[in-house]
Amino acid sequence: MEILVCVKRVPDTAENEIEVKSDGTDIERDDLVYSVNEWDNYAVEEAIQIRDNVGGSVTVVTVGDDESEEVLRREMAMGADNGVLLSDSAFEGSDGRGVAAILKAQADAGNYDLILCGAQADDGAGQVGGMLAAMLDWPYASLVNHIEIVDDKKIKVGREIEGGNQELNEIELPCVLSIQTGINEPRYVGIRGIRKVASVEIPVKGASDLGLDPATVGEAGAKVKRLDYFVPELGEGAEILEGSMEEKIEKLIELLKAKGGLK
Amino acid sequence: MAQIFAYIVHKGGVIDDTAAELAVAAKKIDASSAVTAIVTGSGADLDTVCQEAAKLYPEVWKFDNQALAYPNAEVIRKLLVDVLPKDAVFLVPHDTFGMDLGPGLSIKLDVPYVPDVIEIEAADGSTFKMVRQEFSGMAHTHVACDLGSGGVITPRPGVFQPEEGAAEAGGKVTDKSGEAGDLSARRRFLEVVEAEVGDVDITKADVLVSIGRGIEDEENIELAEELAEAMGAVVSCSRPIVDAKWMEKSRQVGTSGQTVKPKVYMAMGISGSFQHLGGIKGSPFMVAVNKNPKAPIFQVADVGIVEDILEFMPEMTEKIEELQ
Numbered sequence: 219m220e221i222l223v224c225v226k227r228v229p230d231t232a233e234n235e236i237e238v239k240s241d242g243t244d245i246e247r248d249d250l251v252y253s254v255n256e257w258d259n260y261a262v263e264e265a266i267q268i269r270d271n272v273g274g275s276v277t278v279v280t281v282g283d284d285e286s287e288e289v290l291r292r293e294m295a296m297g298a299d300n301g302v303l304l305s306d307s308a309f310e311g312s313d314g315r316g317v318a319a320i321l322k323a324q325a326d327a328g329n330y331d332l333i334l335c336g337a338q339a340d341d342g343a344g345q346v347g348g349m350l351a352a353m354l355d356w357p358y359a360s361l362v363n364h365i366e367i368v369d370d371k372k373i374k375v376g377r378e379i380e381g382g383n384q385e386l387n388e389i390e391l392p393c394v395l396s397i398q399t400g401i402n403e404p405r406y407v408g409i410r411g412i413r414k415v416a417s418v419e420i421p422v423k424g425a426s427d428l429g430l431d432p433a434t435v436g437e438a439g440a441k442v443k444r445l446d447y448f449v450p451e452l453g454e455g456a457e458i459l460e461g462s463m464e465e466k467i468e469k470l471i472e473l474l475k476a477k478g479g480l481k
Numbered sequence: 482m483a484q485i486f487a488y489i490v491h492k493g494g495v496i497d498d499t500a501a502e503l504a505v506a507a508k509k510i511d512a513s514s515a516v517t518a519i520v521t522g523s524g525a526d527l528d529t530v531c532q533e534a535a536k537l538y539p540e541v542w543k544f545d546n547q548a549l550a551y552p553n554a555e556v557i558r559k560l561l562v563d564v565l566p567k568d569a570v571f572l573v574p575h576d577t578f579g580m581d582l583g584p585g586l587s588i589k590l591d592v593p594y595v596p597d598v599i600e601i602e603a604a605d606g607s608t609f610k611m612v613r614q615e616f617s618g619m620a621h622t623h624v625a626c627d628l629g630s631g632g633v634i635t636p637r638p639g640v641f642q643p644e645e646g647a648a649e650a651g652g653k654v655t656d657k658s659g660e661a662g663d664l665s666a667r668r669r670f671l672e673v674v675e676a677e678v679g680d681v682d683i684t685k686a687d688v689l690v691s692i693g694r695g696i697e698d699e700e701n702i703e704l705a706e707e708l709a710e711a712m713g714a715v716v717s718c719s720r721p722i723v724d725a726k727w728m729e730k731s732r733q734v735g736t737s738g739q740t741v742k743p744k745v746y747m748a749m750g751i752s753g754s755f756q757h758l759g760g761i762k763g764s765p766f767m768v769a770v771n772k773n774p775k776a777p778i779f780q781v782a783d784v785g786i787v788e789d790i791l792e793f794m795p796e797m798t799e800k801i802e803e804l805q
């Protein structure tokens with residue numbers, strides 16, 4: 219099975235305090251720690267496991283700048299066979315639809331049976347996978363937490379729905395799936411694994427290589443435009459307890475007693 | 482202004498809370514528009530759902546077909562592409578169905594898609610400014626989008642709250658089932674597998690000590706268990722703890738886990754994503770302990786403490802034990 223996995227380099231929200239720049243044009247990007255979007259790691263792990271079971275290859279692809287190459291290398295260290303970086307100044311400012319259009323050009327250039335995306339990335343949109351599927355006119359399932367290969371024509375997928383329930387579907391290949399966390403346990407990547415792929419050549423493709431009209435992607439093609447980042451006027455918010463650790467605990471215990479939180 | 486449509490989510494003959502919320506969101510786009518509710522399904526329950534929808538919307542389009550018995554987004558997308566007018570503004574909640582339907586529908590209709598919207602403001606003519614959150618709720622952003630030739634919007638569930646005691650819309654139900662075209666799809670629904678029941682029922686607990694990724698390591702869960710024991714509480718958790726297989730799925734609080742209604746909720750090292758908060762009902766007294774003073778959880782908690790939970794929890798356990 220030929221599998222394409224779409225991955226994105228994002229600021230790691232577990233490692234960073236995200237701050238909005240005072241002019242609201244962006245978040246503070248200096249000193250940010252970046253990593254692979256959490257959901258994409260599960261997608262790559264799933265692709266590797268499928269390849270190991272039924273054969274084929276795994277290609278990881280990202281739309282980004284030069285620095286995005288590092289996430290491709292990381293996923294190749296996990297076990298992906300190939301990496302492709304889609305990069306062009308014409309891609310800057312793309313909305314989800316633009317990113318999907320760029321990824322579609324890569325999908326058209328290959329011969330994939332299965333494309334995996336993450337359920338969502340740093341902008342919390344959860345849109346690229348579904349858009350890509352519709353552009354390719356392939357079937358799609360989102361929030362996939364289980365995959366079973368039936369044969370080379372169809373697979374069975376579990377979708378996570380509300381309340382921890384699971385919806386089972388049969389879906390024809392080729393198809394696009396967006397992967398939910400928890401579907402597997404992504405393998406650990408050690409420094410040695412990274413070193414092994416450090417000198418592997420990663421092809422870079424721009425708009426003309428992909429046969430894309432620059433007017434349809436990037437800022438020019440965007441139907442949804444981000445105007446600013448801002449910090450909302452908050453309501454009351456929490457009462458923040460001050461003092462030493464001991465004082466905070468004493469205050470909290472008093473409050474909890476009053477609220478029935480301590481017997 | 483384009484005609485506005487709202488997709489009604491329902492289950493077992495009961496309409497979802499989002500049905501009323503989409504009506505509120507639609508009013509923010511066009512206060513004078515007669516919004517049309519779209520109800521799809523099959524069987525006897527469907528008429529009950531349409532009657533309920535008619536209390537909220539002046540127009541209800543009913544689509545009754547065996548192929549629509551389960552809401553398979555791939556099938557419903559085909560139906561909508563056939564029956565919606567060219568410049569429709571279409572609203573569907575940002576839940577597991579809306580996330581499945583919305584992106585692809587926007588491509589097929591060739592209209593903008595604005596996901597997970599928490600506020601809508603008119604800007605200039607048919608251009609709207611909408612508020613979204615990025616980076617797990619740590620930053621807010623305004624996005625601009627022209628809805629003049631239609632659009633697909635997924636409002637976040639629970640945000641657009643209807644006013645109490647609003648007048649009933651007294652809507653008209655029109656059976657449009659005959660307008661459905663080919664409803665075959667390359668994705669077929671098989672069955673729903675219900676969540677497994679765990680050893681502890683967190684939905685019945687009065688006091689929850691809930692741990693998130695801030696617990697850092699499986700071994701540290703003991704610290705939460707000891708605190709819970711001292712407090713007479715039960716331990717629950719956020720999703721990453723279950724993904725890491727450190728706790729059972731039945732302990733997970735949130736939209737894809739359990740809905741809990743405790744009196745006291747102690748969020749320990751939890752950032753406060755909307756999917757997590759979506760599982761906490763009944764406005765409990767909420768305490769948040771987090772080492773990041775900017776964590777979004779402090780916006781919704783009653784009491785906040787900026788500390789490392791790995792130091793805080795054992796000290797609190799000790800203090801409570803001293804008092805007993």
Ligand SMILES: Cc1cc2nc3c(=O)[nH]c(=O)nc-3n(C[C@H](O)[C@H](O)[C@H](O)COP(=O)(O)OP(=O)(O)OC[C@H]3O[C@@H](n4cnc5c(N)ncnc54)[C@H](O)[C@@H]3O)c2cc1C
Pocket residue numbers: 231232337338361617692693694695696697718719720721733734735736737738739749750751752753754755756757760770771772773776788789790791
């Ligand atoms: C469709 C869908 C459904 C989902 N359903 C759910 C759901 O049902 N339930 C759910 O929980 N999530 C759900 N999620 C995931 C959700 O979006 C978040 O990713 C998740 O809730 C984050 O969990 P967290 O707060 O524990 O982790 P994080 O967001 O990583 O936050 C960890 C927090 O701990 C703090 N911290 C770190 N170390 C310490 C320390 N030593 N002491 C104190 N504080 C510390 C950090 O400052 C941070 O605020 C869902 C996502 C999707 C897409």
Ligand SMILES: Nc1ncnc2c1ncn2[C@@H]1O[C@H](COP(=O)(O)O)[C@@H](O)[C@H]1O
Pocket residue numbers: 223224225226255257258279280281282314317334335336337338339340341342343344345346347
């Ligand atoms: N720039 C990108 N390059 C490659 N894949 C992407 C990119 N942006 C989003 N994706 C894919 O789409 C998924 C959902 O992202 P989003 O729609 O932005 O929430 C991600 O998990 C990735 O799989």
